[in-house]
Amino acid sequence: MGSTPDEVGVAYKYFNEVGDFMKKLIAIDLDGTTLNQDSVITEKTAKTLHRAIEDGHSVVIATGRPYRMSKNFYQELQLTTPMINFNGALVHLPEQKWAGEQEISFNRSIVFDLLAEKKNLKLDFIAAENRETFFIDDLNFFDQHFFASDFATNDNLLTVNTLQTNPTSVLLRSQPENVGSVSEELKQQFGHEVEVNTWGGPKPILEVVAKGIQKAHGLKRVLESVHHKQEDIIAFGDEHNDVEMLKFAGWGVAMANGTDQLKSVANDITEMPNSEDGMADYLTKYLDL
Known part of the structure; x- marks a missing residue:
C-alpha cells in the first residue's frame, strides 16, 4: 500500500x-x-x-x-x-x-432513554460525563482505576435528578459478546443524534458522543x-x-x-x-x- x-x-x-x-x-x-x-x-x-x-x-x-x-x-x-x-x-x-x-455535548434526554432501556440493551452500567465530572447509574460498578477517582458517592449516582447538564460523553459497558449488537441497536435508535464508538483495549466499552464528532x-x-x-x-x-x-x-x-x-x-x-x-x-x- x-x-x-x-x-x-x-x-x-x-x-x-x-x-x-x-x-x-x-x-x-x-x-x-x-x-x-x-x-x-x-x-x-x-x-x-x-x-x-x-x-x-x-x-x-x-x-x-x-x-x-x-x-x-x-x-x-x-x-x-x-x-x-x-x-x-x-x-x-x-x-x-x-x-x-x-x-461539544448532546441532549441529556438520550441518557434518560438509555436508563429506561438498560435491561433490554443488556448493559452493565451507564456513565455520563464531561471533562471533570462523572455519574454512574450503579455504584457497584465503580472502579477507581477506570474512573480515575479515589471514590464515588451518591452525588455521582446517575439519575434524572442528578444529571442537570448535557453530557459530553456517555460510556456503556456490556459483555464482550453483546457489544456489536448493542452498538447496532443504539445506532438505529439514536443514530440521527449521536455517534457510537467502540473503545480499543480489553474493556468492552461503547462511547456515545454528539453526531458528527x-x-x-x-x-x-x-x-x-x-x-x-x-x-x-x-x-x-x-x-x-x-x-x-x-x-x-x-x-x-x-x-x-x-x-x-x-x-x-x-x-x-x-x-x-x-x-x-x-x-x-x-x-x-x-x-x-
Whole structure:
C-alpha cells in the first residue's frame, strides 16, 4: 500500500536535511495503540516519542477517554500540544486557557432513554460525563482505576435528578459478546443524534458522543492552531473510532492488532501489535529516528 516504511524513512531523512517543512504531527490513539496490553506506555514507546519531539515533530493524543483518565499519559510524555478527548468532543490545551478550546455535548434526554432501556440493551452500567465530572447509574460498578477517582458517592449516582447538564460523553459497558449488537441497536435508535464508538483495549466499552464528532473533527481543530498541514499528519489507531482519523491523516497507520475495518482504510499496517511496541517500531523506521 504505497511506499514501505523504510522507503519513506529514507525520503523523510532527505527532506529533513533541506528544511523543516516535512516535520510531522503524530496523532496517537491510546488504548490498543500507544498503550500495551497492560494499559501502560513502555519505556521504548516513551523514548521513541520523546526522540520524535526532540527532532521537531509534534505528538498529539487523540483518545476516546476523558481527560481525567488520560492526563497521566499526557504528563508522562511531557506533552505541550493540544489534546483530543472523548473521540473529538473535547479539544483543549490541558491545564491552560486556549482560544481554540472546544467541548461539544448532546441532549441529556438520550441518557434518560438509555436508563429506561438498560435491561433490554443488556448493559452493565451507564456513565455520563464531561471533562471533570462523572455519574454512574450503579455504584457497584465503580472502579477507581477506570474512573480515575479515589471514590464515588451518591452525588455521582446517575439519575434524572442528578444529571442537570448535557453530557459530553456517555460510556456503556456490556459483555464482550453483546457489544456489536448493542452498538447496532443504539445506532438505529439514536443514530440521527449521536455517534457510537467502540473503545480499543480489553474493556468492552461503547462511547456515545454528539453526531458528527470524530477524532478527525478534533484534529481539524488542532490544525487551526499549530504549524502543520493535513498532509503532515501521521496517525496511529486500532479501532473503529480511529477510521475517520486515519482517513483524514496524510498517512494513516493501523496497528497489527487493529480491526479489519481500520486496516482496510489505512495506508499501512505496523509489523507488530501494541503488545510489542508496534507503533514505536514503525515510527523509528518511518522517521529515521
